[in-house]
Amino acid sequence: MSLVPPVLAGDRLALARLLTQLENETPEGLQDLSALYGHTGQAHRVGITGAPGTGKSALVNRLVQELRSKTDSPQIAIVAVDPSSPFSGGAILGDRIRMRDLSGDPGVFIRSMANRGALGGLARTSSNLVAALDAAGFGIVFIETVGSGQAEVDIAGAAHTVVVLDAPGMGDTIQALKAGILEIADLIVVNKSDLPGAKTTLAALRATLELGPAARNKDRESNWTPPLLLTSATTGEGIPELASAIGEHRRFLEHSGEWLVRERERVDQEVGRLLRERLAESFLKAQPDGFYEEALRKVVAREASPGAVVEQLIEGAVGAG
Amino acid sequence: MSLVPPVLAGDRLALARLLTQLENETPEGLQDLSALYGHTGQAHRVGITGAPGTGKSALVNRLVQELRSKTDSPQIAIVAVDPSSPFSGGAILGDRIRMRDLSGDPGVFIRSMANRGALGGLARTSSNLVAALDAAGFGIVFIETVGSGQAEVDIAGAAHTVVVLDAPGMGDTIQALKAGILEIADLIVVNKSDLPGAKTTLAALRATLELGPAARNKDRESNWTPPLLLTSATTGEGIPELASAIGEHRRFLEHSGEWLVRERERVDQEVGRLLRERLAESFLKAQPDGFYEEALRKVVAREASPGAVVEQLIEGAVGAG
Numbered sequence: 001m002s003l004v005p006p007v008l009a010g011d012r013l014a015l016a017r018l019l020t021q022l023e024n025e026t027p028e029g030l031q032d033l034s035a036l037y038g039h040t041g042q043a044h045r046v047g048i049t050g051a052p053g054t055g056k057s058a059l060v061n062r063l064v065q066e067l068r069s070k071t072d073s074p075q076i077a078i079v080a081v082d083p084s085s086p087f088s089g090g091a092i093l094g095d096r097i098r099m100r101d102l103s104g105d106p107g108v109f110i111r112s113m114a115n116r117g118a119l120g121g122l123a124r125t126s127s128n129l130v131a132a133l134d135a136a137g138f139g140i141v142f143i144e145t146v147g148s149g150q151a152e153v154d155i156a157g158a159a160h161t162v163v164v165l166d167a168p169g170m171g172d173t174i175q176a177l178k179a180g181i182l183e184i185a186d187l188i189v190v191n192k193s194d195l196p197g198a199k200t201t202l203a204a205l206r207a208t209l210e211l212g213p214a215a216r217n218k219d220r221e222s223n224w225t226p227p228l229l230l231t232s233a234t235t236g237e238g239i240p241e242l243a244s245a246i247g248e249h250r251r252f253l254e255h256s257g258e259w260l261v262r263e264r265e266r267v268d269q270e271v272g273r274l275l276r277e278r279l280a281e282s283f284l285k286a287q288p289d290g291f292y293e294e295a296l297r298k299v300v301a302r303e304a305s306p307g308a309v310v311e312q313l314i315e316g317a318v319g320a321g
Numbered sequence: 322m323s324l325v326p327p328v329l330a331g332d333r334l335a336l337a338r339l340l341t342q343l344e345n346e347t348p349e350g351l352q353d354l355s356a357l358y359g360h361t362g363q364a365h366r367v368g369i370t371g372a373p374g375t376g377k378s379a380l381v382n383r384l385v386q387e388l389r390s391k392t393d394s395p396q397i398a399i400v401a402v403d404p405s406s407p408f409s410g411g412a413i414l415g416d417r418i419r420m421r422d423l424s425g426d427p428g429v430f431i432r433s434m435a436n437r438g439a440l441g442g443l444a445r446t447s448s449n450l451v452a453a454l455d456a457a458g459f460g461i462v463f464i465e466t467v468g469s470g471q472a473e474v475d476i477a478g479a480a481h482t483v484v485v486l487d488a489p490g491m492g493d494t495i496q497a498l499k500a501g502i503l504e505i506a507d508l509i510v511v512n513k514s515d516l517p518g519a520k521t522t523l524a525a526l527r528a529t530l531e532l533g534p535a536a537r538n539k540d541r542e543s544n545w546t547p548p549l550l551l552t553s554a555t556t557g558e559g560i561p562e563l564a565s566a567i568g569e570h571r572r573f574l575e576h577s578g579e580w581l582v583r584e585r586e587r588v589d590q591e592v593g594r595l596l597r598e599r600l601a602e603s604f605l606k607a608q609p610d611g612f613y614e615e616a617l618r619k620v621v622a623r624e625a626s627p628g629a630v631v632e633q634l635i636e637g638a639v640g641a642g
Contacts, residue, residue, distance in 0.1 A: 034626040034629055037620075037627075038624075041623050268617055306358075314600070
């Protein structure tokens with residue numbers, strides 16, 4: 001039975017079921033998502049990324065409370081891709097404590113990615129979950145990722161607005177820079193401002209940024225300069241300012257045309273990824289029995305390089321067709 | 322001019338040039354690698370992975386010194402994929418100090434992956450670099466990655482032997498567990514044994530492991546139980562034991578037939594990845610002008626889902642063929 005009508009009607013149980021189907025990549029789930037696709041495009045996708053220990057989850061928690069305290073607040077969803085997040089790891093760690101602040105609010109929906117090793121990979125699965133939440137009517141979808149792996153940086157980078165977190169005592173900020181995290185930042189936040197060293201971290205980040213504006217915004221010659229904010233999930237300092245800055249960035253994106261540019265980039269990446277997977281799948285299905293295995297054997301025996309056997313496989317298929 | 326003869330003759334300058342070509346994926350570089358492929362298969366690929374702060378680079382440094390101090394030591398190469406590694410980040414941070422211990426040894430070759438955002442992606446590029454080093458005669462190739470992103474875990478997982486590092490004060494070890502790092506471990510090391518809390522970390526890891534053996538070894542029903550080692554790059558504690566354990570694991574792999582099983586898995590992954598990329602490339606080249614762009618436009622306009630336009634693209638091509 002299709003989950004499309006109940007999901008569109010706001011049925012949260014149906015939504016949760018659909019998300020599970022999308023994590024497992026069931027044909028029904030993917031078909032439902034296709035049917036829902038026309039309803040997407042409204043949600044503001046906000047990536048929150050930073051090294052473990054920068055306090056991403058606690059900050060998201062406070063931020064969502066702040067946003068929801070306004071009378072005109074949209075419904076908000078949180079997708080946690082970070083394996084160290086209490087949003088995703090809480091069930092095991094028993095530290096879902098911070099999440100409790102949000103669990104009483106029917107306008108908030110939290111989903112963790114349980115299957116990191118899922119069939120379709122992290123990027124495909126998270127993208128599908130976010131699309132489903134978008135169609136289900138969430139005005140803001142936060143995507144929490146740990147900012148150290150390329151896959152995670154890519155996921156955050158596919159958002160409309162990317163918030164990069166740092167915190168005092170995390171070691172040299174050059175690390176974040178090298179990993180390409182600062183380059184995708186639209187907003188830069190030094191969290192844990194109640195800890196000693198926060199101002200030093202802020203100054204170090206500012207110095208780094210003065211060497212050149214963040215690359216994503218530089219390439220576009222846009223007029224957006226990523227603001228630097230100090231926040232504390234503990235004291236609440238800077239949380240209203242962060243909430244405002246996220247809204248401002250959305251307005252900037254819409255007025256400058258950048259919203260559409262980013263949508264197009266994200267779609268290009270996603271369609272490209274799907275195309276590669278589908279082509280390989282049908283190619284392998286059309287191969288005679290044992291052909292692929294024979295190619296692998298040759299490489300293991302060092303009779304041919306991986307590149308050479310791939311060319312042989314492709315030429316063989318062209319010749320046979 | 323082909324770099325194959327000088328690389329095989331042990332010319333380090335030619336090797337460095339080839340590695341740069343492979344990072345940039347030049348046709349000459351890839352052709353040379355194909356020609357060198359028959360000379361690969363001797364190197365013991367050892368992945369070293371762990372969260373930032375576990376002291377991977379300092380440990381590799383001490384470990385390589387230990388291995389090289391033996392009269393029968395092979396030549397050793399280090400590929401640093403970790404952006405926080407002084408092996409790769411040192412030039413900026415000015416902390417290549419630790420590296421100096423190795424730089425006087427002509428039997429050691431250190432290479433960092435400069436281009437994280439390279440054309441072919443991290444996995445393809447690092448795999449090519451390791452193959453070139455293998456062909457160049459290095460008996461051991463260490464691959465240092467940060468153990469938090471899926472891409473990095475995959476790179477380490479493609480090694481023959483995976484060493485997973487933890488350290489006291491890194492927070493709950495459950496984080497490493499959730500990220501799938503412990504599951505790929507052949508050797509588990511608690512580094513910084515000179516710091517307080519090392520024994521507690523060791524006990525916590527042991528308790529975690531007793532819940533079930535590491536998955537990689539469990540699936541295979543192999544007789545290898547990942548040993549737990551305490552090391553300190555500062556005092557040198559446990560370094561000879563770690564060097565021995567790496568050698569023991571190689572002997573275990575060879576005697577059990579597991580070496581070939583892992584080679585085959587790695588080749589399967591690599592050929593699969595290349596095949597997907599090549600198929601998409603030639604597919605897109607064969608599309609009429611503007612077809613792909615029109616597909617993207619439809620998705621951005623929410624006229625069709627990414628999955629639907631991919632099916633349309635593929636069916637169109639089949640119909641046209």
